Each structure stands twice: as C-alpha cells, then as structure tokens.
Amino acid sequence: MGSGARALIWPALAAALVAALVLVPLGAVTIRAGGFGGLRGGDLSALWFTLWQAAVSAMLSCLLALPVARALFRRRFAGRGPLISLLGAPFILPTVVAVMGLIAVFGRRGMVNAALGGFGLPEFSIYGAHGVIVAHVFFNLPLATRMVLHGWQSIPSERLRLAASLDFGPHEIQRHLEWPMLRSVLPGAFLAIFLVCLTSFAVALILGGGPGATTVEVAIYQAFRFDFDLGRAASLALVQVAICVAALTLTARITRGESFGAGLDRPLATPLGQGALLRMQDGLAILLATAFLLLPIGAIVVRGLPALADLPPSIWAATRISLTLATVSTLLTLALALPLALAAPRRRWAETAAMLPMAASALVIGTGLFLIARAFVNPTSLTLPVTLIANATLSLPFAVRILLPEVRTLQNDYDRLAASLGLSGFARLRYLTLPRLARPLGFSTGIAAAFSMGDLGVITLFSDGRTQTLPLALFQLMGAYRMDQAAAAACLLMALTFALFWACDRIGHHADPR
Amino acid sequence: MKKTLMLAGLLAASPALADEKPVLTVYAPEYFTSEWGPGPAIEKGFEAVCACDLQFVAGDVLPRVLLEGDKTEADVVIGLNTDVLARARATGLFAPHNEDTSALTLPIAWNDDTFLPFNWSETAFIYDKTKLANPPASFQELLDAPDDAYKIAIQDPRSSISGLALLLWVKSVYGDKAGEAWAKLAPKILTVTPGWSEAYGLFTDGEADMVLSFTTSPAYHIIAEEDDTKVAAIFPEGHYFMTEVAAQMKTTDTPELAQSFMDYILSEAFQGMIAMANWSYPAVIKEGFLPEGFAALPRPEKTFFYTEDEAEALRVPALAEWEAALAH
Incomplete structure (x- = not known):
C-alpha cells in the first residue's frame, strides 16, 4: 500500500495547485469586494440562457459526432489521416477568427445564403440563439468526434472480428460494441462541451444578436468592467463553479468505465459495415461534416491570404512570443494533466480538480491573481509567467477529459498484468502507460498548444504594454481599422495553431504501437 | 529545472532599464501602445523634451487603478472615457490638471479641472x-x-x-x-x-x-x-x-514630470499628430493639425x-x- 500512497503524491500536488489557482483568486476578489454581492433580475435570465444553450449545444455536438466518428472509423480512404486531423481544426480556432469564418459561410453575404438565393429560397439568418448554437456545434463537433473516434479505436480488433464472424449487423454492433463504448466516452464529451459553452463570451455576443442571448460570462464582464461591482462578479463566478461541480457529479453517475478486455493490438483486416447503404450513409456523414467544418476555415484563408505580405515586421516578433508561450505552457499542462488523469478513475477529487478551470471565469482569475501578485511585486513584471500559468490551467480540463476514457480502459485491462509483472513507477510509465496513451496524449498536447496560441483572456490586467502576442496584435490591428491586415494575422494565427496541433497529434499517432 | 530556466529567460526578455533617468509611468488602454496606436509617437515626442523615461502600462486603465488604490504605480493615466469619470473622480486619487481649458476647441463646453480631453469625435x-x-x-x-x-x-x-x-x-x-x-x-x-x-x-x-x-x-x-x-x-x-481624457495622480512621486506631461498633451507636437495616430479630432485644432481629407469631413x-x-x-x-x- 506504501507505493500506492506514494503514487498519489503527484496527482495530489497537481490537484492542490489547480484548485488553488481557481479558488484562491476567486477568494481574493471576494475579500477585496467585502463579500459576495447580490445578483440582479437580469442575471437569472442570463443563467437560464447560459444553461439551456450549453445543454443544447453539447447535446447536438454529441449526437452529430456519432455518425461522423462511426464513418471515419469504418471507412478507409486516401487522405483519411490528414482529414481526421483537419476536422479537429475548428475546436482550436481563436473565437473571433472562427466567428468571422462562420459569418463568411452562413452570414447575410455568405455562401449558404447565396445558394439559397440562387434557388429563390428565403434568407437564413445566423444571428440569434440558434446562431450561437450553430457556432458552438462548429467549435465542439470536432472534439466530440475525436473523443468518440478514440473510443472506437480503443475497442480491440479481436472484438470486432468476433462481431464479424458472428455476422453482427449494424444493430448488433451498436448494441454490443458501440453503446457500451459510448457510455464510457460520451458523458465526458458532453460534460466538456457543456462546460465550454457555459463560459461562452464573444460567440454569444456577436452571434446572439442582442441582450436576449446574454451569458453569465457576459454578466461577469459587465459587473467587473462597467459597474466595477466585484462582489457581484464574484457571486456570478461562484455560480459558474457550482454549475461545473453539479454537472461533473451528474455525468459521473452516468459514466460507466466499460471494458472490452485487452486485445493483441492486431490491425483490423476487414473494416466493419460493407453494405452499399452503409457506405453511402458513411460517405454522406463525412462529406457533410467536412463541408460544415472546413468551409468556414477556407473562407478565413481566402480572406486573409492576400494581405499576408503586408503584415508589419512586428507581427513576427509577436509570433515568436506566442510560439514560445505555447510550448512552455503545453509542457506545464502535460505535467499537470498526466498525474491527474492517471489518478482520476479511482479518485473523484482528481477529476473534479482537473475540470474546475473550465468553469472559472478568466476575468475573475486574472483579477484575483492580480490582487495577490500586487501584494508582493509589480504585476507587470509577471506578464509572461501569469499568461503561461493561466493558459496551462485553462487547457488542463480538455487534456484530462481526452485522456480519461483511455486511462480507464488501460487500468481495467492492464492493471493486473502490470501488478503480476511487478511493473511500477517509471518503468510502468515508460513501457505501459505512455505507449498505450500515445494517441490521446498527442491529441491533448495538440489541443493544449493550440489553446495557448489563441488565448488572451487573462493577460489584460498584467500587460506591460510591450509583450505583444499574436492574438493581441490581431485585436490591435482590428482596433486600428486595419481589417485586411487583421484578416491576414488571423490566417497566420490559424495556420500556426493548426501546425502545432497537427504536429503533436501526428507524433501521438506514430508513437502508438497499435 | 529546464522550465525554470525558460521562465527566467522569458522574464529577462521584458526590457530592464538600467539608466538613471526618472521614470514616468503612464497607464493607457491596450490599443494605445501598439505601433498602430498613438503611444509610440507620444513616447518619442515627450522623451525628446523631458529627459525622462516614459513607460506605458497598457491594459484596463480604470479597473487597474481601482484595484491598486493609493498604492498605484501610475503617475498619469491617459485614455479614460467619459462614462467612467464619475467613478474615477470618486476615488479621490486624481489631481487637478492645472491647464487652461479655454484653449480647447471642442464642440461642447469643457471646464473640468481634473480630466483633460486630448481627442474627440x-x-x-x-x-x-x-x-x-x-x-x-x-x-x-x-x-x-x-x-x-x-x-x-x-x-x-x-x-x-x-x-x-x-x-x-x-x-x-x-x-x-x-x-x-x-x-x-x-x-x-x-x-x-x-x-x-x-x-x-x-x-x-x-x-x-x-x-x-x-x-x-x-x-x-x-x-x-x-x-x-x-x-x-x-x-x-x-x-x-465622445472624448478620451488624461489625468495626473495625486500619489505620483514625480509631480513635476507628471505636470509637464499634462502640459505636453496640449502642445502642438502632441495635438498635431492625434488626427493621424488616433483617427479622431485633436482637442486643440490649429492650422495644419488636420490633413486635407480630415478637414473636409462633414460636421x-x-x-x-x-x-x-x-x-x-x-x-x-x-x-x-x-x-x-x-x-x-
């Protein structure tokens, strides 16, 4: 039992650190405010809108992910690997960039309305609650698809062969393989997406079309920036944390750590589902998902590419800073995520700690950290470390969420074997854990890196006015009327973010022994 | 270990200043300090006449001052909007600007003795x-x-x-x-x-x-x-x-420098570059302050x-x- 306790040191440390990062700043803001402030009538309707749009967005993303992931798993075609990577792109796009891409496709002057107009059909408007949901599905369908696809890939090929030899039709496969797999993967995916949509800010404002689509995060922003009502901001932030914990408890009840048993890692000789109808169905799912996810990205490229050469030299300095920040904060994320994910199947606290940052308001964390830092040093001297820590913490939940289902499978399948071989500590990590988790590790590393490239939420209070990151430069260009150059910067940001994500994802793919 | 080193390296990348010149710390909005904002021209222009080092701190100006209270590092703040002036004034942290507001050429009357407009639209x-x-x-x-x-x-x-x-x-x-x-x-x-x-x-x-x-x-x-x-x-x-204003802090440790920055705001050098750097009207319009296309805008x-x-x-x-x- 001694080694068991020792194995918990790292996850306990990581959990304590993350919980401290989320809760201590909230505490600092509350103390500064002299207690929690009362909520307003408008805050309740914001809460209601936040909850239902997040639930619907998460539900739709998960439902749509099922046929897409199934199709990607069943079919083999040229370019399948790159396509799977590419379909992950929307999830890692900086919000404002993605919204511009969506508007280019679904907006008044977008392709969809041009096509509708061509057929004499009425105009479709993206602005309103449904627009917010379309955008959230656009962002999160990639995450759900990848999580379900990883689920499919973790089913040993022996089980699929057995299914084939028993002449299972699609319904039997669904019942005996897909459904049990989904019960371990889907609640987590739903939870992650629900929590992302919970703290939606720019999407809700730009596509929401007005105050009817106000989220809690918008209310926090208003309380903080315009009313300087720290007490109310703290109360609202606490509401977000409470929703997060409630959602976490609920999904934990639904999730089953289903295990198909360990396999021999043999490749799948004949993919499942060979009927013509199934082929057509899969082809259609892949085609529609590709169009929905990649057209907006194409629009951003088309818009940004012409001005790429006009970008000022300072953009390259900003690019260097962003890349360095992304690299270091990704390492930090991994150092926190791996111990937490490995402990999470048996220790509920590890999962809760890992998911907490998702519900944290970037604005409140930033303000709290500022208040704490100011007691000791000049906050502007901390611009970079604070940005690093904030980025690492905010991408932690995704990393852990992606790792968790496969960690469960790994522990169910290999714990006894590892114990009987006396495999523990570093050797276990090196020969068992890391190789078997290579695929989700690569994916979550890619996501963490991409997040740190795009995020600028926490930095504003700590800004020293000199450290310019790529997203900040993008906003400054927009703020100075330079919309063409801003589009080019957005294009550059997207390309770099995707390159980072792709490199990590591919490394994980190649390191997978299967 | 490696991480610590990288952190240290990143920290060192933010410029440290070794010379002896007095420092004037100016809080400004995020847009100010980029090469597309007015910050760089203001910094260059003021440093040419003040024998000092002007350092901008860019971000949320008022929230930051409110959080810092009388321990604020700011000597001067610039870029506040009129909607937050009541809250800013209530802090009691700002000192009179001591400028002659009759020099302003605004379309409205402005005789506030604390907040000094530097541009408008x-x-x-x-x-x-x-x-x-x-x-x-x-x-x-x-x-x-x-x-x-x-x-x-x-x-x-x-x-x-x-x-x-x-x-x-x-x-x-x-x-x-x-x-x-x-x-x-x-x-x-x-x-x-x-x-x-x-x-x-x-x-x-x-x-x-x-x-x-x-x-x-x-x-x-x-x-x-x-x-x-x-x-x-x-x-x-x-x-x-709409206007943006500047103000000096009561808590400044370099009151002369802060005051000379307030003077600089109404100088020809400052007001003459606002139109092109800020795409708004300068608070003082004189001959030659507005480029041709600007002067012809309908009013x-x-x-x-x-x-x-x-x-x-x-x-x-x-x-x-x-x-x-x-x-x-």
Missing part, C-alpha cells in the same frame, strides 16, 4: 455609399425606414464605450421616447458585438450595411486607403460627443453631451430600455 453610423442607395438623411428617417432597409451592426453598451454612447445618443435625441425609438431600431439591428472592432469588421466585410462608429471614421479610409466610399450619415438631430450641426452625473443617472434606466427593446 462623435457617434455616427458609417455606410458605403456605393452599396447603400438611399441612406437615411436623419435619425427619424432611420427609425421610420422599412425593417429590411438596412442591417446595422452596433456594440453592446454593457461591454463597449461606443455602445454606451449610442444609448446616450438615442436618449439625447428622443428623451422619454427612447424606448419607442429602440423598438423601431431593433428590427434593423443585425447584431450586437462586444467591442467596436468586431462590428466594424462586419461592416468592412459587407455583412452589415451600416455600423455604429464615429464621425471621424471615414478619415482613415480616405487618408490611409485612398477610399472615399465610406461615409458617415450626418443627422440634423445631432450626434453624441454635424449639433453635438450632444451629458455631464457625468446626468450620464450616470441615465445609464441604468437607458440600459433597461435597450434590453427590453432588443430581447427577443
């Missing part, structure tokens, strides 16, 4: 005259136009200063009837963005026919892009005044402005009217 709807055949000739025409006549992008008054200025604009024109005005405007609003940039992007991409911006916005297109198609719809009812006949107490009193009820009209 007015709210206006901008449109592309090659795309919009029948632009509204007045605010009333805009309201009475059919619902599908124009699609306008505006900013959220809860997160954006220009969005709040629109609320006050509508209030200035329509007073007690502002709620009805919003109800008429609501179907023409394409969407409400968190900040000015996103809305303006929607306009330049052709997604919105009109955008809430400033009477001075066309100057950028005329001068920097040689494009005279973007124009402001000038309404006979009047437009709402509204009437400019509205609420005092900070009036604006503070109007804000909450006006916001409620706005929310009621636009929530659907």
